[in-house]
Amino acid sequence: MSIPLYVFLGLYGVGLAIYLVLSFFNLYHAFRFGIKDTMTGLVITTYLVVTVVILVATSAFILSVDWAQTWQPFELPELNISL
Amino acid sequence: MAAVRTAGIEYFALNFSRRMSHDVHSIHFHGQAPNERVELLIRRHWTTIARDTFLFAIGLVVPIPVYFYLSRALEIDFSGESAVSIILILLAGLYYLYVWLFYFHQWIDSYLDVWIVTNKRLVDIEQNGLFSRRISELNLSKIQDVTSEVKGKLQTFLDYGNLLVQTAGEQTQFEFEGVGKPDMVAKALMQLHDEAIRQEAHPLPPSQTQTAP
Numbered sequence: 028m029s030i031p032l033y034v035f036l037g038l039y040g041v042g043l044a045i046y047l048v049l050s051f052f053n054l055y056h057a058f059r060f061g062i063k064d065t066m067t068g069l070v071i072t073t074y075l076v077v078t079v080v081i082l083v084a085t086s087a088f089i090l091s092v093d094w095a096q097t098w099q100p101f102e103l104p105e106l107n108i109s110l
Numbered sequence: 111m112a113a114v115r116t117a118g119i120e121y122f123a124l125n126f127s128r129r130m131s132h133d134v135h136s137i138h139f140h141g142q143a144p145n146e147r148v149e150l151l152i153r154r155h156w157t158t159i160a161r162d163t164f165l166f167a168i169g170l171v172v173p174i175p176v177y178f179y180l181s182r183a184l185e186i187d188f189s190g191e192s193a194v195s196i197i198l199i200l201l202a203g204l205y206y207l208y209v210w211l212f213y214f215h216q217w218i219d220s221y222l223d224v225w226i227v228t229n230k231r232l233v234d235i236e237q238n239g240l241f242s243r244r245i246s247e248l249n250l251s252k253i254q255d256v257t258s259e260v261k262g263k264l265q266t267f268l269d270y271g272n273l274l275v276q277t278a279g280e281q282t283q284f285e286f287e288g289v290g291k292p293d294m295v296a297k298a299l300m301q302l303h304d305e306a307i308r309q310e311a312h313p314l315p316p317s318q319t320q321t322a323p
Binding site for chain 2 (some may be wrong): 062
């Protein structure tokens with residue numbers, strides 16, 4: 028049984044989409060309800076910078092991979108049946 | 111009043127944002143009246159986020175022994191050429207994103223809990239998760255009693271505790287947990303209460319009313 032790697036890329040995309048939605052909600056609350064002070068700005072900026080760094084690093088890796096290759100999680104044993 | 115402002119600014123300089131201190135009078139919040147001036151900005155003590163910071167640090171470190179185990183015991187190649195290594199690297203990327211998100215969310219939940227004390231009222235803003243927020247307001251003149259509590263060794267050494275404000279309003283008690291220097295804050299609140307009572311008894315003419323910038 029072999030699974031093409033782009034399936035895992037799709038699953039990663041789903042996880043990333045959920046992350047972006049949750050990040051949006053958190054950032055919205057920080058902007059909407061946070062007191063406009065230096066600490067709030069610093070934390071939001073740090074969050075965005077670290078997120079971008081992780082995404083850029085992961086994207087660079089994703090672009091270097093051949094997603095058409097497959098993964099065989101396990102190999103079925105060959106059956107030798109002689110009649 | 112100058113002593114109260116000094117206490118407020120000094121308190122703000124000593125709280126969680128101590129290195130980011132600036133004049134509290136320059137702070138503006140949603141719903142602030144034109145002639146209303148921020149005197150105190152009270153946030154939770156840094157120990158309230160300490161547990162989440164510790165969990166975040168553990169979360170950062172956990173993949174390292176996992177990596178060593180997988181690469182040495184199971185001899186998995188992490189060069190990014192084998193299918194297994196590609197899948198594991200993707201998983202690691204997602205894992206660190208969510209660990210970072212978790213810490214940011216916990217910080218927001220803690221940082222958005224704030225008491226804003228102006229020259230007229232006390233605004234208690236409590237954030238519970240992302241979609242639950244409670245805002246209570248209290249006229250300073252309705253404060254009847256302010257109690258500061260410091261319980262236990264940790265609170266004593268780090269000088270933080272709880273503040274309880276008894277009121278004559280509909281909500282009889284306001285409580286703020288995890289406040290730094292609660293005795294100083296309690297004293298500042300009573301001074302502001304006394305000033306609010308004096309202003310209600312002898313209101314200033316409109317020409318002398320200080321307006322927010």
